[in-house]
Amino acid sequence: MNFITDDTTIMTAIAIDDEPIALEIIQSHASKVPFIDLKQVFTDAFLATTYLQQNKADLIFLDIKMPDISGIEFLKSLTNAPMVIFTTAYTEHAVQSFELDAVDYLLKPFSLSRFLKACNKAQELFDLRNQRQETSLGYIFVKDGYEQIRVELSDIQYVEASGNYTQIQTDSKLISSRITINDLAELLPKSDFIRCHRAFIVPKKKISKFDRNQIWISEKIIPIGATYQNLQLI
Known part of the structure; x- marks a missing residue:
């Protein structure tokens, strides 16, 4: 488990998945990661779009197979998109997700340790982007x-x-x-x-x-x- 320190940056996040049980798992896992502040969860991607127009998020946990719009289409629709960790039960979109610069690709069902590994990668990238201003x-x-x-x-x-x-x-x-x-x-x-x-x-x-x-x-x-x-x- 990672530990939070005075230098640890807290990342704000949301999760989007049409399955409420999947969102409950993400909420449970995120509550155990001290540098993730999961602000909202959505079963409707269009409500998430409205939220992002009014609120800042550093990271999205995003399902790929959703009924009205796929996670990949949703990501492409965003301007100045946050970092994304895809969460899905399907493997066939892995290559495309990384072409879209996804931080990670979590295959359901994923463990807390695998979830934490993805969050650590997101935090390292987030810190790196912020540090460019410090040079x-x-x-x-x-x-x-x-x-x-x-x-x-x-x-x-x-x-x-x-x-x-x-x-x-x-x-x-x-x-x-x-x-x-x-x-x-x-x-x-x-x-x-x-x-x-x-x-x-x-x-x-x-x-x-x-x-x-x-x-x-x-x-x-x-x-x-x-x-x-x-x-x-x-």
Whole structure:
């Protein structure tokens, strides 16, 4: 089970499903996830549309097979759509749901642990989107276990993808986070950081020397990937 901390962001959510029992399960599961505030549930997707026109929601738990409009059609009808976790008894729409940038695809009946995993993914994406505004202040927060660690951009020596983790080496410590290096590359300001390899990002100001194949950050040697050799490093 995840724990809530002072740095945990609460996400507002709604759920849409034509089956009341399915909504009861989502309500029960959501009540056990401390960073989910489930505001409303709807058996009628059109009532949910009216609600969203008047209220903000960060996340929708959305059934796909509904009588009047499918969950996929409903999502396509929204402008500035919130994040979506699809909840369905059918597998055939999984690929299409991810093409619509769904956070996750829960196959009914789903357990509390599987529900929590989807919520954790939504929270990480939500935090990442919010943090893009913080880089102008010179820092970011990254998740390390159950904690959100503040990282000063000026302290970063290099970033390295390592298995399911991304390691951020700072001047004083090594931080391991579940954030992907692709997401971190989007988060870090491109004027100050450069991706030189599929597994490495470096701060331009800390490059001490470089050649065609590698970069030196102090005594650390960072490889330059074949597809990155034409980058402007300085």
